[in-house]
Amino acid sequence: MAEKEHALSENRINRIGMEVRAVCPAFDADTFARDVVGDFPRLALKARIARTSEGLRTYLPVDGLQAVDVLLRSLPGSPEEAGASTDFGLYIYAPHSHFVAAYCRTGPDLEQALEALRRLTPYFSAEDAMRYFIGDFPTQTFKVIRAWTEDPDHRVRRLVSESTRPTLPWSVNIPVGIDAGLPVLDRLYGDDSRFVTQSVANHLHDIAEDDLGLVLDTLGRWQAEGGAKEKEFDFIARQALRNRLKKGDEAAYEFLGYPSDPPVELSPIRLDRTQLRLGETLGFAADLAASAATKLRVNYVIFSPTKTGRRREKAYVLKTTEAQAGQTIELGKQHPLRSTATVTLMPGTYTLEIHVNGRRSAPVHFQVAEA
Numbered sequence: 001m002a003e004k005e006h007a008l009s010e011n012r013i014n015r016i017g018m019e020v021r022a023v024c025p026a027f028d029a030d031t032f033a034r035d036v037v038g039d040f041p042r043l044a045l046k047a048r049i050a051r052t053s054e055g056l057r058t059y060l061p062v063d064g065l066q067a068v069d070v071l072l073r074s075l076p077g078s079p080e081e082a083g084a085s086t087d088f089g090l091y092i093y094a095p096h097s098h099f100v101a102a103y104c105r106t107g108p109d110l111e112q113a114l115e116a117l118r119r120l121t122p123y124f125s126a127e128d129a130m131r132y133f134i135g136d137f138p139t140q141t142f143k144v145i146r147a148w149t150e151d152p153d154h155r156v157r158r159l160v161s162e163s164t165r166p167t168l169p170w171s172v173n174i175p176v177g178i179d180a181g182l183p184v185l186d187r188l189y190g191d192d193s194r195f196v197t198q199s200v201a202n203h204l205h206d207i208a209e210d211d212l213g214l215v216l217d218t219l220g221r222w223q224a225e226g227g228a229k230e231k232e233f234d235f236i237a238r239q240a241l242r243n244r245l246k247k248g249d250e251a252a253y254e255f256l257g258y259p260s261d262p263p264v265e266l267s268p269i270r271l272d273r274t275q276l277r278l279g280e281t282l283g284f285a286a287d288l289a290a291s292a293a294t295k296l297r298v299n300y301v302i303f304s305p306t307k308t309g310r311r312r313e314k315a316y317v318l319k320t321t322e323a324q325a326g327q328t329i330e331l332g333k334q335h336p337l338r339s340t341a342t343v344t345l346m347p348g349t350y351t352l353e354i355h356v357n358g359r360r361s362a363p364v365h366f367q368v369a370e371a
Contacts, residue, residue: 007091089124130163154193201239246315248358290323305348
Protein backbone atom coordinates (compact mmCIF):
# COMPACT_ATOMS: atom_id res chain seq x y z
CA MET A 1 0.00 0.00 0.00
CA ALA A 2 1.34 3.47 -0.86
CA GLU A 3 2.33 5.62 2.13
CA LYS A 4 -0.43 8.16 1.53
CA GLU A 5 -3.09 5.48 1.69
CA HIS A 6 -1.95 4.73 5.26
CA ALA A 7 -3.19 8.23 6.10
CA LEU A 8 -6.74 6.84 6.00
CA SER A 9 -6.43 3.24 7.13
CA GLU A 10 -8.78 0.68 8.67
CA ASN A 11 -7.70 1.69 12.17
CA ARG A 12 -8.51 5.31 11.47
CA ILE A 13 -11.93 4.47 10.05
CA ASN A 14 -12.65 2.51 13.19
CA ARG A 15 -11.59 5.53 15.22
CA ILE A 16 -13.94 7.81 13.26
CA GLY A 17 -16.73 5.36 13.97
CA MET A 18 -16.03 5.30 17.69
CA GLU A 19 -15.79 9.09 17.94
CA VAL A 20 -19.09 9.57 16.11
CA ARG A 21 -20.86 6.86 18.11
CA ALA A 22 -19.71 8.50 21.36
CA VAL A 23 -21.90 11.55 20.59
CA CYS A 24 -24.53 9.76 18.48
CA PRO A 25 -25.33 6.32 19.96
CA ALA A 26 -27.66 5.50 17.05
CA PHE A 27 -24.69 5.51 14.66
CA ASP A 28 -23.80 1.94 13.63
CA ALA A 29 -20.04 2.32 13.85
CA ASP A 30 -19.21 -1.32 13.18
CA THR A 31 -21.25 -1.63 9.99
CA PHE A 32 -20.01 1.78 8.82
CA ALA A 33 -16.38 0.74 9.23
CA ARG A 34 -16.86 -2.70 7.66
CA ASP A 35 -18.71 -1.24 4.66
CA VAL A 36 -16.23 1.57 4.01
CA VAL A 37 -13.02 -0.39 4.59
CA GLY A 38 -14.25 -3.17 2.32
CA ASP A 39 -13.77 -0.82 -0.65
CA PHE A 40 -10.35 0.49 0.40
CA PRO A 41 -8.04 -1.97 -1.40
CA ARG A 42 -8.98 -0.52 -4.78
CA LEU A 43 -9.00 3.15 -3.71
CA ALA A 44 -6.30 5.82 -3.56
CA LEU A 45 -6.30 8.43 -0.80
CA LYS A 46 -8.71 11.00 -2.25
CA ALA A 47 -11.16 8.29 -3.19
CA ARG A 48 -10.90 6.89 0.34
CA ILE A 49 -11.79 10.30 1.74
CA ALA A 50 -14.86 10.50 -0.51
CA ARG A 51 -15.87 6.91 0.30
CA THR A 52 -15.65 7.58 4.04
CA SER A 53 -17.73 10.73 3.66
CA GLU A 54 -20.31 8.72 1.72
CA GLY A 55 -20.34 6.09 4.47
CA LEU A 56 -20.97 8.74 7.11
CA ARG A 57 -23.93 9.98 5.10
CA THR A 58 -25.31 6.46 4.77
CA TYR A 59 -25.10 5.47 8.44
CA LEU A 60 -25.71 8.72 10.32
CA PRO A 61 -29.35 8.82 11.48
CA VAL A 62 -29.57 12.52 10.52
CA ASP A 63 -28.51 14.41 7.42
CA GLY A 64 -27.43 17.85 6.24
CA LEU A 65 -26.43 20.36 8.88
CA GLN A 66 -27.69 18.09 11.64
CA ALA A 67 -25.16 15.49 10.51
CA VAL A 68 -22.45 18.16 10.40
CA ASP A 69 -23.31 19.07 13.99
CA VAL A 70 -22.72 15.43 14.97
CA LEU A 71 -19.34 15.43 13.22
CA LEU A 72 -18.29 18.65 14.94
CA ARG A 73 -19.32 17.33 18.35
CA SER A 74 -17.38 14.13 17.68
CA LEU A 75 -14.07 15.99 17.38
CA PRO A 76 -11.59 15.69 20.25
CA GLY A 77 -11.26 18.79 22.42
CA SER A 78 -8.36 20.16 20.37
CA PRO A 79 -6.18 19.13 17.42
CA GLU A 80 -3.43 18.37 19.91
CA GLU A 81 -5.72 16.04 21.86
CA ALA A 82 -6.58 14.38 18.53
CA GLY A 83 -2.88 13.66 18.01
CA ALA A 84 -2.04 16.32 15.42
CA SER A 85 1.69 17.02 15.39
CA THR A 86 1.63 19.66 12.62
CA ASP A 87 -0.56 22.63 11.75
CA PHE A 88 -1.85 20.72 8.73
CA GLY A 89 -3.76 18.33 10.98
CA LEU A 90 -4.69 14.68 10.53
CA TYR A 91 -6.08 12.94 7.44
CA ILE A 92 -8.54 11.15 9.70
CA TYR A 93 -10.64 14.34 9.64
CA ALA A 94 -10.48 14.91 5.87
CA PRO A 95 -13.81 13.08 5.34
CA HIS A 96 -15.51 15.54 7.71
CA SER A 97 -14.79 18.59 5.56
CA HIS A 98 -15.52 16.55 2.42
CA PHE A 99 -18.93 15.76 3.93
CA VAL A 100 -19.67 19.47 4.36
CA ALA A 101 -18.75 20.25 0.75
CA ALA A 102 -20.52 17.24 -0.72
CA TYR A 103 -23.81 17.36 1.20
CA CYS A 104 -24.27 20.91 2.57
CA ARG A 105 -23.19 23.05 -0.38
CA THR A 106 -26.45 24.95 -0.82
CA GLY A 107 -27.51 28.56 -0.55
CA PRO A 108 -29.59 28.08 2.61
CA ASP A 109 -26.79 26.11 4.30
CA LEU A 110 -23.94 28.33 3.13
CA GLU A 111 -23.25 30.37 6.26
CA GLN A 112 -23.34 27.40 8.63
CA ALA A 113 -21.42 25.16 6.23
CA LEU A 114 -18.57 27.65 5.95
CA GLU A 115 -18.52 28.07 9.71
CA ALA A 116 -18.22 24.29 10.00
CA LEU A 117 -15.18 24.33 7.70
CA ARG A 118 -13.65 27.11 9.80
CA ARG A 119 -14.00 24.91 12.87
CA LEU A 120 -12.76 21.79 11.07
CA THR A 121 -9.64 23.24 9.46
CA PRO A 122 -7.47 23.07 12.63
CA TYR A 123 -8.09 19.31 12.66
CA PHE A 124 -7.41 18.88 8.93
CA SER A 125 -6.84 21.74 6.52
CA ALA A 126 -10.10 22.30 4.62
CA GLU A 127 -8.88 24.16 1.53
CA ASP A 128 -10.04 21.44 -0.86
CA ALA A 129 -13.60 21.59 0.47
CA MET A 130 -13.55 25.40 0.44
CA ARG A 131 -12.87 25.51 -3.28
CA TYR A 132 -16.22 23.90 -4.07
CA PHE A 133 -17.95 26.72 -2.20
CA ILE A 134 -15.84 29.33 -4.00
CA GLY A 135 -16.85 27.72 -7.28
CA ASP A 136 -20.59 27.78 -6.54
CA PHE A 137 -20.85 30.90 -4.35
CA PRO A 138 -17.77 33.05 -5.07
CA THR A 139 -19.08 36.42 -3.90
CA GLN A 140 -20.59 35.15 -0.65
CA THR A 141 -17.64 32.90 0.13
CA PHE A 142 -15.04 35.60 -0.46
CA LYS A 143 -17.00 37.89 1.85
CA VAL A 144 -16.79 35.30 4.63
CA ILE A 145 -13.14 34.40 4.18
CA ARG A 146 -12.16 38.08 4.08
CA ALA A 147 -13.33 38.24 7.70
CA TRP A 148 -11.27 35.14 8.47
CA THR A 149 -8.05 37.08 7.80
CA GLU A 150 -8.56 38.42 11.35
CA ASP A 151 -9.26 35.02 12.91
CA PRO A 152 -7.17 34.35 16.03
CA ASP A 153 -6.31 30.84 14.78
CA HIS A 154 -3.41 30.97 12.32
CA ARG A 155 -4.67 27.77 10.70
CA VAL A 156 -7.88 29.55 9.71
CA ARG A 157 -5.93 32.54 8.38
CA ARG A 158 -3.81 30.17 6.31
CA LEU A 159 -7.01 28.59 4.94
CA VAL A 160 -7.92 31.98 3.44
CA SER A 161 -4.79 32.07 1.30
CA GLU A 162 -4.58 28.37 0.53
CA SER A 163 -8.20 27.91 -0.57
CA THR A 164 -8.02 30.83 -3.01
CA ARG A 165 -4.76 29.81 -4.75
CA PRO A 166 -5.15 29.80 -8.55
CA THR A 167 -3.87 26.24 -8.92
CA LEU A 168 -4.03 24.23 -5.72
CA PRO A 169 -2.40 20.79 -6.09
CA TRP A 170 -4.81 17.85 -5.78
CA SER A 171 -7.87 20.10 -5.89
CA VAL A 172 -10.39 21.55 -8.33
CA ASN A 173 -9.87 24.77 -10.24
CA ILE A 174 -11.92 27.77 -9.16
CA PRO A 175 -13.70 29.99 -11.72
CA VAL A 176 -12.18 33.30 -10.63
CA GLY A 177 -9.34 35.41 -11.97
CA ILE A 178 -5.80 34.66 -10.89
CA ASP A 179 -5.78 37.96 -9.00
CA ALA A 180 -8.98 37.24 -7.06
CA GLY A 181 -7.10 36.36 -3.87
CA LEU A 182 -4.84 39.42 -3.80
CA PRO A 183 -7.15 41.50 -1.57
CA VAL A 184 -6.94 38.85 1.16
CA LEU A 185 -3.20 38.37 0.64
CA ASP A 186 -2.84 42.10 1.29
CA ARG A 187 -4.16 41.37 4.78
CA LEU A 188 -1.99 38.30 5.36
CA TYR A 189 1.51 38.98 4.04
CA GLY A 190 2.54 40.56 7.35
CA ASP A 191 1.23 37.65 9.41
CA ASP A 192 3.41 36.45 12.27
CA SER A 193 2.85 32.76 11.42
CA ARG A 194 5.18 31.06 8.93
CA PHE A 195 2.33 28.61 8.20
CA VAL A 196 0.40 31.59 6.83
CA THR A 197 3.21 33.36 4.99
CA GLN A 198 4.33 30.10 3.35
CA SER A 199 0.84 29.86 1.86
CA VAL A 200 0.95 33.51 0.79
CA ALA A 201 4.24 32.80 -0.99
CA ASN A 202 2.83 29.69 -2.67
CA HIS A 203 -0.22 31.66 -3.76
CA LEU A 204 2.01 34.27 -5.42
CA HIS A 205 4.09 31.47 -6.92
CA ASP A 206 0.96 30.19 -8.67
CA ILE A 207 0.20 33.64 -10.05
CA ALA A 208 3.79 34.11 -11.22
CA GLU A 209 3.45 31.15 -13.57
CA ASP A 210 1.00 33.21 -15.66
CA ASP A 211 1.67 36.84 -14.72
CA LEU A 212 5.14 37.58 -13.32
CA GLY A 213 4.57 41.32 -13.69
CA LEU A 214 1.55 41.22 -11.38
CA VAL A 215 3.55 39.38 -8.72
CA LEU A 216 6.48 41.79 -8.96
CA ASP A 217 4.10 44.76 -8.71
CA THR A 218 2.44 43.20 -5.65
CA LEU A 219 5.75 42.44 -3.97
CA GLY A 220 6.98 45.94 -4.74
CA ARG A 221 3.85 47.44 -3.18
CA TRP A 222 4.20 45.30 -0.06
CA GLN A 223 7.86 46.20 0.23
CA ALA A 224 6.99 49.90 0.07
CA GLU A 225 4.20 49.50 2.63
CA GLY A 226 6.52 47.76 5.06
CA GLY A 227 3.75 45.59 6.48
CA ALA A 228 6.04 42.59 6.96
CA LYS A 229 9.33 42.23 8.79
CA GLU A 230 12.24 42.37 6.36
CA LYS A 231 13.29 38.77 6.95
CA GLU A 232 9.76 37.46 6.39
CA PHE A 233 9.22 39.62 3.32
CA ASP A 234 12.46 38.30 1.83
CA PHE A 235 11.24 34.76 2.49
CA ILE A 236 7.91 35.41 0.75
CA ALA A 237 9.62 37.01 -2.25
CA ARG A 238 12.16 34.20 -2.68
CA GLN A 239 9.52 31.51 -2.40
CA ALA A 240 7.11 33.30 -4.71
CA LEU A 241 9.77 33.73 -7.41
CA ARG A 242 11.57 30.39 -6.98
CA ASN A 243 10.35 28.83 -10.21
CA ARG A 244 10.92 32.01 -12.18
CA LEU A 245 14.49 32.05 -10.91
CA LYS A 246 14.96 28.49 -12.14
CA LYS A 247 13.64 29.58 -15.53
CA GLY A 248 16.13 32.45 -15.66
CA ASP A 249 13.70 35.38 -15.66
CA GLU A 250 15.79 38.53 -15.48
CA ALA A 251 13.07 40.57 -13.79
CA ALA A 252 12.79 38.04 -10.94
CA TYR A 253 16.55 38.10 -10.39
CA GLU A 254 16.70 41.88 -10.48
CA PHE A 255 13.86 42.22 -7.96
CA LEU A 256 15.76 40.06 -5.46
CA GLY A 257 18.96 42.05 -5.97
CA TYR A 258 20.74 39.64 -8.30
CA PRO A 259 22.06 41.56 -11.34
CA SER A 260 21.08 39.78 -14.54
CA ASP A 261 24.53 40.54 -16.00
CA PRO A 262 26.83 39.97 -13.02
CA PRO A 263 30.53 40.94 -13.19
CA VAL A 264 31.78 37.36 -13.11
CA GLU A 265 33.43 34.88 -15.42
CA LEU A 266 32.65 31.18 -15.28
CA SER A 267 35.27 28.65 -16.30
CA PRO A 268 34.33 25.73 -18.55
CA ILE A 269 32.49 23.00 -16.65
CA ARG A 270 34.65 20.02 -15.72
CA LEU A 271 33.03 16.58 -15.53
CA ASP A 272 34.54 13.75 -13.50
CA ARG A 273 33.29 11.31 -16.17
CA THR A 274 31.35 11.53 -19.42
CA GLN A 275 30.21 7.89 -19.38
CA LEU A 276 27.91 6.88 -16.53
CA ARG A 277 25.18 4.39 -15.69
CA LEU A 278 21.78 4.95 -14.12
CA GLY A 279 22.15 4.99 -10.35
CA GLU A 280 25.70 6.36 -10.44
CA THR A 281 26.73 9.88 -9.44
CA LEU A 282 27.62 12.74 -11.76
CA GLY A 283 30.49 14.84 -10.42
CA PHE A 284 31.20 18.27 -11.86
CA ALA A 285 33.11 21.43 -10.98
CA ALA A 286 33.75 24.97 -12.26
CA ASP A 287 35.31 28.21 -11.03
CA LEU A 288 33.57 31.56 -10.80
CA ALA A 289 35.80 34.67 -10.79
CA ALA A 290 34.27 37.99 -9.70
CA SER A 291 35.74 41.29 -10.94
CA ALA A 292 33.51 43.34 -8.61
CA ALA A 293 31.34 42.77 -5.56
CA THR A 294 28.03 41.20 -6.54
CA LYS A 295 25.15 39.10 -5.26
CA LEU A 296 24.99 35.66 -6.88
CA ARG A 297 22.53 32.81 -7.21
CA VAL A 298 23.97 29.85 -9.09
CA ASN A 299 21.81 27.01 -10.40
CA TYR A 300 22.79 23.93 -12.30
CA VAL A 301 20.39 22.51 -14.87
CA ILE A 302 20.27 18.93 -16.16
CA PHE A 303 18.53 18.11 -19.43
CA SER A 304 17.55 14.46 -19.75
CA PRO A 305 15.75 12.30 -22.33
CA THR A 306 12.15 11.10 -21.89
CA LYS A 307 10.00 8.41 -23.46
CA THR A 308 8.15 11.02 -25.52
CA GLY A 309 11.33 12.31 -27.11
CA ARG A 310 11.07 15.69 -25.38
CA ARG A 311 13.94 16.81 -23.20
CA ARG A 312 13.23 17.18 -19.47
CA GLU A 313 14.79 20.29 -17.89
CA LYS A 314 15.38 20.28 -14.14
CA ALA A 315 17.09 23.10 -12.24
CA TYR A 316 18.77 22.82 -8.83
CA VAL A 317 20.22 25.51 -6.58
CA LEU A 318 24.00 25.18 -6.42
CA LYS A 319 25.04 28.25 -4.42
CA THR A 320 23.80 31.64 -3.20
CA THR A 321 26.44 34.09 -2.04
CA GLU A 322 27.78 37.63 -2.16
CA ALA A 323 31.08 37.62 -4.02
CA GLN A 324 33.81 40.15 -3.35
CA ALA A 325 35.96 41.85 -5.99
CA GLY A 326 38.82 39.56 -7.05
CA GLN A 327 37.29 36.51 -5.37
CA THR A 328 37.27 33.11 -7.06
CA ILE A 329 34.52 30.76 -5.97
CA GLU A 330 34.91 27.04 -6.44
CA LEU A 331 31.71 25.36 -7.55
CA GLY A 332 31.06 21.65 -7.46
CA LYS A 333 28.46 18.98 -6.92
CA GLN A 334 27.98 15.24 -6.73
CA HIS A 335 24.56 14.63 -8.31
CA PRO A 336 23.01 11.14 -8.10
CA LEU A 337 21.39 9.94 -11.31
CA ARG A 338 18.48 8.14 -9.67
CA SER A 339 14.80 7.93 -10.53
CA THR A 340 12.29 9.32 -8.04
CA ALA A 341 8.62 8.74 -7.29
CA THR A 342 7.69 11.32 -9.94
CA VAL A 343 10.54 11.13 -12.46
CA THR A 344 11.92 8.03 -14.18
CA LEU A 345 15.37 8.51 -15.67
CA MET A 346 16.24 6.87 -18.99
CA PRO A 347 19.52 6.04 -20.68
CA GLY A 348 20.70 8.44 -23.36
CA THR A 349 22.47 11.76 -23.87
CA TYR A 350 22.29 14.20 -20.96
CA THR A 351 23.28 17.88 -20.88
CA LEU A 352 24.51 20.01 -17.99
CA GLU A 353 24.52 23.81 -17.75
CA ILE A 354 25.36 26.23 -14.93
CA HIS A 355 23.25 29.38 -14.69
CA VAL A 356 24.64 32.42 -12.86
CA ASN A 357 21.84 34.87 -12.03
CA GLY A 358 20.01 33.33 -14.96
CA ARG A 359 22.93 33.68 -17.39
CA ARG A 360 23.60 30.32 -19.04
CA SER A 361 26.99 28.67 -19.40
CA ALA A 362 28.15 26.69 -22.39
CA PRO A 363 26.58 23.21 -22.15
CA VAL A 364 28.49 19.99 -21.58
CA HIS A 365 27.19 16.57 -22.53
CA PHE A 366 27.53 13.10 -21.02
CA GLN A 367 26.15 9.66 -21.74
CA VAL A 368 24.10 7.57 -19.33
CA ALA A 369 23.66 3.84 -19.93
CA GLU A 370 21.40 1.30 -18.28
CA ALA A 371 22.36 0.27 -14.77
